[in-house]
Each structure stands twice: as C-alpha cells, then as structure tokens.
Amino acid sequence: MAAQGHRRGLDAQGHIEREGSLARVPYAFEAVVAAARDRVQDVFGARLDGAYLYGSIPRGTARVGRSDLDLLLSLREEPTGTDRAAARALETALDREFAEIDGVGILLFGRARLLSDLETHDLGWFVACLCTPLVGEDLAGHLPRYRPDTLLARETNGDLALLLPRWRERIAAAADTDGARRPLVRSLSRHLVRTGFTLVMPRWNGWTSDLGEMAGAFGAYYPGRAAEMRGAAVRGYEPTGDPAVLRSYADDLGPWLAGEYARVHGIKAPRP
Template sequence: MCETVPPKGVDSQGRLTREGSLERVQPAFRAVVAAARDRLPHAFGERLHSAYLYGSIPRGTARVGRSDLDLLVALRAEDWEAGEADRAAADRLGAELDDEFAEIDGVGILLHSRARLLSDVETHDLGWFVACLCTPLTGEDLAAHLPRYRPDGLLARETNGDLPLLLPRWRARIAAADDTEEARRPLVRFMSRHLVRTGFTLVMPRWGGWTSDLREMAEVFAAYYPARADQLRAAAALGYEPSGDRAVLDSYTGDLGPWLAEEYARVHGVKAPRP
C-alpha cells in the first residue's frame, strides 16, 4: 500500500515531537500572545500554575482575522474540574483579548487542574496534549513530568476512542440549535474537525507519525480507507471553511460518525472512563 505522505512529527526514535513553538508565532499575532501571557497572572492569581498556546498560532499557520487564540491553563488545584470563578475569569480574559485584537477571531481557553493533567488516567490524552500539542507560554512546563509518546494504539484509543459517547450528545446539540445556517455553521466546523482527527488517529499507528493539518490527516486516512476517503476530505475542507448545511450534520451523525465509532472500537478499543 502506498502512503500519501511520509510520516512526520516524530524524532529518530519514533517518538512524537512538540509541534509548536513561540518562534513560529507570526509577527501579526505576537502582540496578542504577549498580552495573553502578561494578563494570565492577573486573571487567575496564585491559582495559575502554567499556561500554554496550542492550535494554528504556535504552529505558524494562523490566518489574520480568521484564526482564534487557543490557550490551555493549568491551575494549582486538586479538583478534577475548574470552578465557576475560574471559568468566569477565563471568559473575561477571552472577551478582552478578542475585543482588543482584530487579528484574532475569538479566544478559546481550556481550564484543567495540574492534578488532572498529570493524573494516570489522562496520561495518554490530556497529558499527551500538553506534552506534544501545547507550547509553553508561562509557568513550569508540565511536559517535564510526562513520558515521551509514540503514535501507538494506546494513544489512539485514549485520545479519540470516545466517539460512541459523543454522538448522542451531538445529535442533541443539533436538535437544540436554531434552524439557521448561521447557528449550524459552528457545529459543522467543530464536528468536521473532530471526525477528521478521529479518522486520522484511527490509522495513526500504522502511518507512524503526527500532523495537525486537517487536509493532510484526510489524505493519510485515505490511503487506508479509500472507500471513505472522499467523506473525510470533504470534512477536512468544511473544518476550515464550514457551511451551515443541515444535511452535513445529518450525514455526520447518521453515517460517517457511527461508522468511525464502530471501526475505532474494533481496531483500538474504547477510551477508559473518566470520573
């Protein structure tokens, strides 16, 4: 079988490398990144342990006026989930940055406790996310406490092996959304990206590498599942330029999603339950 592109994102020993860096941040986004770094301690005070960039900005592929600023914040807490005060602080900070900097289109802030990020059950999910997909912005880098990862079946199962649990929630979200293209567009974007990443991690152990580019993910998948290739390619395109077509959402929850969930469980098993 011919692979579409050679594996990448791994070192000479086949271990996944960190994909982003502050050096890759494009000039247009440096001011908002600096503002985020400076304001995080004021937003969270002594509860802030560390913060990270992820997504297109630290990868150097962001589009001015189109890309959002993605942050992960690790809190000094033993709680599994962040509290209401922390979420309110994140919302305020995100709104301030989004209003002030026209270069970005929205701010997303993930909040997790240091305890959760370093927990055994999250080692091959959130832990891997921090160590490989997040770029340190401020504070102690938690990657120092995490293992080196390989693109194996365990990583595949723990990152995206929960699609059977997600599909009923997706159907409920679609049913609850306003019946307009504008309301459906964010759902198409989110679900397209999730399905493409799930399709990619389904074959990631066989391919032997990592990429965060949706189109490249779809092409890697296509080499192993040609009968579903066009569906994932279309989803990759919609992940970047989403429509508000209800038929797309119906196809995701009625065809592509259920097939992926079944095939994923067959190949890799089901993700370990979380508290």
C-alpha cells in the first residue's frame, strides 16, 4: 500500500496537479495537434469557447500509430445535433489524414454545464486537472482546487451501475469479429481500471493516469481482484477481441465493482 503522505500527482498542499501540458506533446504528434487546433476554430467558429487536449498526447506518453487524439471542446451554448455531426466529421478527417494516431475522440459540452455546481467534481475536475488548454480561456481559473477525496471519487465514477446495462447492449450489438470487439474491450478495460483506482484513490492519497499504476494501487487494497484488474490494464493498452473478456466485465467484475463503489463512496448525484 502507499506510504503515509504519498504525494504522486499532488502539489505541496495535497491538491491534484494538472497532469499535461503542450510542452510535453511528443514531436511526432505536433503536426496533428496543430491541425486540430486550427480546424476546431474553423469548424465551430464563434460558437467555440475553448478547446483542450487530454489523454496520452499532452501527458507525453503517446505511442506513434497506437494512441488516439482526445479533445474536449467547450461551446458558448449547449451542443446541438449539428455540432455533434460536425465533430464526428472532424474526427474522421483527422484520423484519416494522420497515420501517427489511431482514432480521434471529441467531447462537446456547453460552457455553463462545465462550470455548473452539479459538475464541479466531475466535468469541472476533468477540465481543471486532466485537460490541457489548446484554444481560448482556461476554465480552470473558475474552478476550485481538488483533492483525491471521497467526494471526488463518488462524483467521477459513482455511476458504474447505471452504465452496465448500456455496456451489455453495446456488447450484444457488436459484430462477431475481433476487429469489432477490440475497441470495445479497450474502452471498457480503461473505464474499469479507472473506476477501480478512484475506489481506492482517497486511501492511496494521490493521482495517476497510468493504467498499470492504477491497477497496482487497486490491487494493494483488493488482492482478491488484483489479477483481474492487472489484466484489464494490459488490455486497456493492448486489447484483445475475446468475447469472454467482455462477458466477464459485464457480468462479474463490473457488477462487483459497482456494488463496492456504492458501499464505500455512495452513488453519484443524478444528472438530468
């Protein structure tokens, strides 16, 4: 278990530090980041309030040809269907143009929602701590500093039980091929590992986005599930297309984790 006073990812006052920066973007990804910065402004124009990078590229850990490009866009008003269609088209265009990346994901939110009281310890924390400003005002200046406490744990990942029925629908709808299942295995693996980590985060007293370290922190407190979580961490980087893995996530590890999360931290505040 982590030693008392563990400070990984925290500043001297115990707040979670912002984990990425443009200075950490690897040289191989500079062109795609520059293109993304220009094109989000071209596509969304005056509707765009700000744009952020998140994930492995601004953390400096991205792998050429293996990592995806992750963007969060703050719009001046709530996103419309037209906005979402434009984002999907931009995802496709960037992914096709740049061989350095393996997929693009763009999240869209209205500025008011990102700064709302309801989202302070979920989307607000995400912007302030996990996102790197790329365009426009940095909303972190309007948000509090965050500690790795049970409130943050509850509001970030305390909704796993609500997600499990959707996961089962996605698993059932996935084509019966390795190629169709691998992206789903990667997505669900990462979600489970991050949820397992935030379950123990207040006791571990720190922050990390490294899946292996997350799984290790979890396993120190739940040794009976440690091997499963380590396997999920591996598949978060190198997914397989094994349908048995998806079944185990939806029917065993996922439900257990949801129940333990509710017991330890409670349920995330309902969203409209």
